[in-house]
Amino acid sequence: MDGIAGRKSALTWAVHISVLLLVALWTLPTAGLLISSFRDKDQLAVSGWWTALTTSTQNLVGRADGAEKQVEVDGKFVIAGNLLDGPGQTVTAFGYRSQEPTKFKAGEIADLGDGRGLTVTADGDYIIESDLRIEGDRGQRIFYTAAIPPRFSLDNYRSVLGSGGAGRAFVNSLTVTIPSTIIPIMVAAFAAYALAWMRFPGRALLIAVIVGLLVVPLQLSLIPLLTLYNKIGAFAGIPAKGYVGIWLAHMAFGLPLAIYLLRNYMAGLPGEIIESARVDGASDFDIFIRIVLPLSFPALASFAIFQFLWVWNDLLVALVFLAPQKEQLVLTGQLVNLMGSRGGDWEILTASAFVTIVVPLLVFFSLQRFLVRGLLAGSVKGG
Amino acid sequence: MTQQVITATITILIGVAGSILYFVGTNWLLDRIFPFRDGASPNAARNHRITTAVRPWLFLGPALLALGVYLIYPVFETLRLSLYNRDTTAFVGFDNYAWLVGDAGFRESILNNFMWLLVVPTAATFFGLMAAVLTDRIWWGNIAKSLVFMPMAISFVGASVIWKFVYDYRAAGSEQIGILNAFVVWLGFEPQAWIAVPVWNNFFLMVILIWIQTGFAMVILSAALRGIPEETMEAAVIDGANDFQIFFHIMVPQIWGTIAVVWTTITIVVLKVFDIVFAMTNGQWNSQVLGNLMYDWMFRGFDFGRGAAIAIVIMVLVTPIMISNIRRAKAETKGH
Numbered sequence: 278m279d280g281i282a283g284r285k286s287a288l289t290w291a292v293h294i295s296v297l298l299l300v301a302l303w304t305l306p307t308a309g310l311l312i313s314s315f316r317d318k319d320q321l322a323v324s325g326w327w328t329a330l331t332t333s334t335q336n337l338v339g340r341a342d343g344a345e346k347q348v349e350v351d352g353k354f355v356i357a358g359n360l361l362d363g364p365g366q367t368v369t370a371f372g373y374r375s376q377e378p379t380k381f382k383a384g385e386i387a388d389l390g391d392g393r394g395l396t397v398t399a400d401g402d403y404i405i406e407s408d409l410r411i412e413g414d415r416g417q418r419i420f421y422t423a424a425i426p427p428r429f430s431l432d433n434y435r436s437v438l439g440s441g442g443a444g445r446a447f448v449n450s451l452t453v454t455i456p457s458t459i460i461p462i463m464v465a466a467f468a469a470y471a472l473a474w475m476r477f478p479g480r481a482l483l484i485a486v487i488v489g490l491l492v493v494p495l496q497l498s499l500i501p502l503l504t505l506y507n508k509i510g511a512f513a514g515i516p517a518k519g520y521v522g523i524w525l526a527h528m529a530f531g532l533p534l535a536i537y538l539l540r541n542y543m544a545g546l547p548g549e550i551i552e553s554a555r556v557d558g559a560s561d562f563d564i565f566i567r568i569v570l571p572l573s574f575p576a577l578a579s580f581a582i583f584q585f586l587w588v589w590n591d592l593l594v595a596l597v598f599l600a601p602q603k604e605q606l607v608l609t610g611q612l613v614n615l616m617g618s619r620g621g622d623w624e625i626l627t628a629s630a631f632v633t634i635v636v637p638l639l640v641f642f643s644l645q646r647f648l649v650r651g652l653l654a655g656s657v658k659g660g
Numbered sequence: 661m662t663q664q665v666i667t668a669t670i671t672i673l674i675g676v677a678g679s680i681l682y683f684v685g686t687n688w689l690l691d692r693i694f695p696f697r698d699g700a701s702p703n704a705a706r707n708h709r710i711t712t713a714v715r716p717w718l719f720l721g722p723a724l725l726a727l728g729v730y731l732i733y734p735v736f737e738t739l740r741l742s743l744y745n746r747d748t749t750a751f752v753g754f755d756n757y758a759w760l761v762g763d764a765g766f767r768e769s770i771l772n773n774f775m776w777l778l779v780v781p782t783a784a785t786f787f788g789l790m791a792a793v794l795t796d797r798i799w800w801g802n803i804a805k806s807l808v809f810m811p812m813a814i815s816f817v818g819a820s821v822i823w824k825f826v827y828d829y830r831a832a833g834s835e836q837i838g839i840l841n842a843f844v845v846w847l848g849f850e851p852q853a854w855i856a857v858p859v860w861n862n863f864f865l866m867v868i869l870i871w872i873q874t875g876f877a878m879v880i881l882s883a884a885l886r887g888i889p890e891e892t893m894e895a896a897v898i899d900g901a902n903d904f905q906i907f908f909h910i911m912v913p914q915i916w917g918t919i920a921v922v923w924t925t926i927t928i929v930v931l932k933v934f935d936i937v938f939a940m941t942n943g944q945w946n947s948q949v950l951g952n953l954m955y956d957w958m959f960r961g962f963d964f965g966r967g968a969a970i971a972i973v974i975m976v977l978v979t980p981i982m983i984s985n986i987r988r989a990k991a992e993t994k995g996h
Contacts, residue, residue, distance in 0.1 A: 288903065289797075296794045296804050299787070303808045303871065306822045309839060313825070325837045452668040460675035467683055468723035477716040481990070488989040490731050492982050494932045496954050496971040498730060500964050501737035504748075520664075524671060529730030532723055544993075561715055562687045590815030592935045593955070604664070609817045613939050616821065623825065623837070630821035634814045641813035645806065652876065653883050 314631045317428035318624035332424050334369070336378055341395075341405055341416040354407045360421060361401030363428065371397040371421040378420035389417070397421055433628035441625060443632045445603055446611040450589060450636075452520060453599075453607055457527035457588045458581055464528070465535030466577065470565045472536065473543040474551055484540070490533040499597050502526065506598070518605065523598040530594070531584045538583075538654050542576035543569055579651025582644050586637050608633040679722065686718045735975070741968035748964060756969035766970070769948045772862055773977075776933065776949065779863070781926040783870045785919060788877020792885055793907065795878075805882070809875035816872070816935035823868045824940060829853040858946040865947060868936050873929065877922045884918035885911060921988075924981045931977050950974050 313326045324333045339360040347354045360368065370379035373387055373395060381387045383399040392408035397419065405417060438444040471477075472484055503517075510517030546569065554564050592609040599605040606614075612626075612633050619625050641648065694707035694714075745752050760766045791808050795801035811819060828838030832851055836842040841851040855861045888911060896910050912919070934951030941947045943956065950970055958967035 292794050292797050296791070296798060296801070299791055299794070300804050300807050303811065303874070305839070306826050306871070307810070307814070310822045310825055322837070323835055325835070325839060325842050327839065327842075448664065452664055456668055456671045456675060459672055460679070463676065463679040463683070464722045464726065467719040471716040471719035475716040475719070477713065480716075481993075483720070484993060485986045485990065486732075487727075488986050489982050490727060492928050492978055492985065493731055493735065494971065494974045494978055496932065496934075496951060496974055497738045498734040500741055500958060500968050500971070501734040502730065503958075504737075504964070520667065521671070524675075525726070526730060529726040532727055533731070536723060560687075560691070561719075562683075565719075586813055590818070592815070592817050592938070596955075596959075609815050609935075612817050612821060616817075616824070616939055623828070626821055627825065630818050634818040637813040637815070638810070641810060642806075645809070648812075649879050652879055 310627050310630055313623060314433055314627035315429045315431070316433075316624075317430060318433060320425065320428060321624050321627075329429075330427050332426050334422060334424050336420070336422050338375075338378075339419050339421065341403055341419055343416045344411045344413055347407075347411050354410050356405040356411065356416070358403060359401045360397065360403055360419060361423065363425070365426040366401065367399045367424045368397055368401050369399070369422050369424055371395075371403075371419055373417065373419060375418075375420060379422050395419070433624045434632070437625060437628040437632060441629065442603055442606070442611060443608065443629050446606050446608045447632060449605060450607045450609075453523055453527070453595065454585060454588045456520075456524045457531070458584045460524065461528040461531050461535055461584065462577055462581060465532055465539055465580070466570060466573065467565070468532075469536050469539035469543055470561075470569055472540045474564075474569070475561060487533050487536050487540075491537060493533075495530060495593060498526075498530070499593075503597060516600070518598060518600040520599075520605070523594065526594055526598055527584075527588050527591070531580075531587065534583065535580045538580050538651060539573060539576050541654055542573055546572055575647065575650060576654065578644070578647045579654065582640060582648050583651055585640060586648075589637055682722065683719070686721075687715075690714060690718065738968045738971050738975075741964055742972050744965050746961075746963040746965050752965065756965045759966065760969055760973070765943075765948055765953055768946055769950045769953045770973075772947065772949050773931065775862055776866055776869075776930045777927060779866050780869050780873065780930045781923045783866075784873035784926050785877050785881075785923050787870065787874040788879075788922065789881050789919070791874065791878040792882035793911070796882065796885060805878060808878055811872045812875045814872065816868075817939050819868050819872055820936055820939035823864075823871070824855070827854040827864060855940055855947075856945045861941065861945050861947050865936055865940055868940075869930065869933060873926050877926065880922050881915065881918060884915040888914050924984070928978060928981060931974055 309326045312329050313321055316326065316329055319335065320329075320333050323335060337360075342356050342358050344356075346358075347356045349355075368383045370382055371387070372378045372380040373389060374380075381397075383397055385396070387395045389395055389405070393411070394406050395403065395417065396406075397403045401423070403419060405411070438447075472480060472487070506517045506522050509515075550568060551564055554568060559567070590609065592613060595607045595610050599607065599610070601610070608629075612629050615626055615629055690711050694703075694710050696704040696708040696711065741748060742756055743751060743753060745755075791805070795804045795808075798804070814822070826838055826840050828836070829841055829851055830836050830838075832845075836845055836851055840854065845851055854864045892910055892914070893906060896906050901909070932951055933949055934955060937943060937947060937949050937952045938955065943949070943952050950973060954967050954970040954974070957963050957970060961967070
């Protein structure tokens with residue numbers, strides 16, 4: 278339909294702009310999270326992520342050195358130092374009372390009384406000059422407004438991965454996901470072959486059951502399985518919540534989709550190959566192992582990606598079948614806990630969220646082809 | 661932690677080796693007990709019949725066992741539990757269902773779920789169709805598709821954090837760090853705590869699911885659009901149809917079946933929605949839904965009877981779609 282006629286250039290522009298708008302709406306929220314996770318936590322708390330590249334103004338408070346640091350210069354007692362902690366920052370205003378934090382412009386002299394004067398210059402240097410010896414051990418509080426250039430760092434990630442526990446949760450997520458992805462493939466592939474190429478009574482009914490199970494809500498399984506696990510745990514004297522339990526649960530929950538996808542794919546393979554192998558005397562087992570399984574690789578890959586994303590991103594099954602302690606807490610569970618307990622600490626939340634979504638995003642962008650193929654086979658039957 | 665990695669690795673090995681052992685072993689055993697190949701066996705014909713009848717069930721065995729224990733048995737067990745009291749010690753008949761009808765939390769959930777059902781599948785399918793049609797006409801369409809599709813890979817919890825950040829609220833007068841409030845303030849309005857405003861907050865939660873599901877709709881619909889025969893569109897162009905006529909009269913009718921599939925698939929997701937509400941509001945401010953209500957009664961109320969009854973309600977809502985899916989699958993597999 279491209280370029281049917283030149284008169285449509287206005288429409289073409291409208292299409293470009295609409296798609297651009299759509300893409301912006303769909304990517305900006307994630308971009309905001311990603312940018313914020315690298316920002317300095319003080320800047321993140323006071324300015325939007327879209328201002329991340331501009332210099333931000335912050336109202337800060339510092340304390341001058343105490344009286345023990347004073348030196349006598351030309352009969353005056355002087356305490357001097359610098360308020361700022363990074364390059365490129367400038368002080369625009371300062372004050373010495375919390376009610377008037379911006380009373381003086383940088384470079385002006387503030388009268389503190391008792392013959393003492395305070396000056397803060399734009400580069401952050403402060404000088405307190407006094408005619409008399411300065412008493413008291415605590416330094417003078419100085420309120421100042423500073424223009425701070427954008428600061429990016431990995432600090433948020435460092436704190437989240439270390440003491441924040443995301444590092445441990447990351448390993449737990451991998452522990453849950455990898456066996457749950459690999460184990461069902463074999464089981465599903467054999468079942469799918471039987472449903473696609475073997476003749477036996479009840480086959481049509483079984484296919485219908487599998488299609489039906491595709492949409493059974495997980496919620497239905499939770500209470501009976503939890504009760505069952507508790508009974509087994511009590512009987513065998515082992516904890517009811519653990520990795521083995523969740524591996525088996527995820528495997529079973531993934532089976533309907535796996536069998537459905539693989540059966541559809543295998544049923545689409547050319548029948549002549551399989552029939553001629555049968556005529557040559559090969560058993561179904563040989564046909565499956567030597568012919569069908571190798572040909573089904575794309576479908577196996579599609580399912581593996583689905584299952585990986587689904588298990589990694591799952592929250593409900595993990596909440597039910599794993600203990601809430603850090604030995605078994607997965608990334609999604611940890612992130613939900615943080616949303617409850619540290620709801621306003623965006624430096625923690627943004628970095629944790631990104632740690633949680635980075636693996637699925639990598640899988641997504643590198644293996645998108647298989648994901649799309651699987652989606653197409655799973656909902657509108659391919660071919 | 662090392663221990664844990666070792667256990668996981670061993671489990672993978674045991675799982676894979678175990679299933680190989682099972683399939684190879686049973687196959688070997690079957691051929692050994694009922695030999696028919698050597699020709700020497702007097703019962704070769706009978707044995708061949710038996711192996712052909714038994715082998716499918718050996719292939720299906722582990723899968724059927726897992727499905728039976730983890731999906732089929734629970735359906736019936738949940739049905740049974742829903743007729744019992746909180747700790748399954750006394751039969752109470754339909755008391756749990758009677759309680760549901762009168763419970764304010766349940767009515768709120770049903771109402772909210774109904775709104776979700778109206779809005780999310782429709783909006784996601786609509787945006788998906790728009791994205792599919794528009795991206796097919798521009799040179800950078802594949803990049804655009806990839807980006808719209810990306811949220812599919814993000815967990816509901818991750819998406820919730822992303823959008824909670826978008827909705828972040830600071831008191832009026834202070835600098836807004838949530839982009840939505842910053843925009844609203846820039847337009848000259850008061851900032852709002854979006855997820856705490858009853859009724860409307862539901863829509864802000866729905867946006868998250870729409871954002872995730874649009875990519876799915878787009879991918880499926882885009883494939884369907886490409887399957888439309890070129891001739892029908894060329895004929896329409898020759899007849900002088902404009903773009904909108906082609907879209908509504910040629911394209912949409914031909915992919916109507918696929919639109920229905922996408923719509924019902926998203927409907928199922930909506931009926932089960934849990935994570936988003938759990939993470940964003942936990943059902944506060946009138947945003948409760950069935951999935952979260954069920955979790956509440958199961959793990960905070962410790963009432964398995966009521967929890968099971970709510971699960972059964974979700975199942976009943978899913979059933980019509982399940983039946984239509986089975987019908988469609990049957991029609992598709994006919995002749996094979």
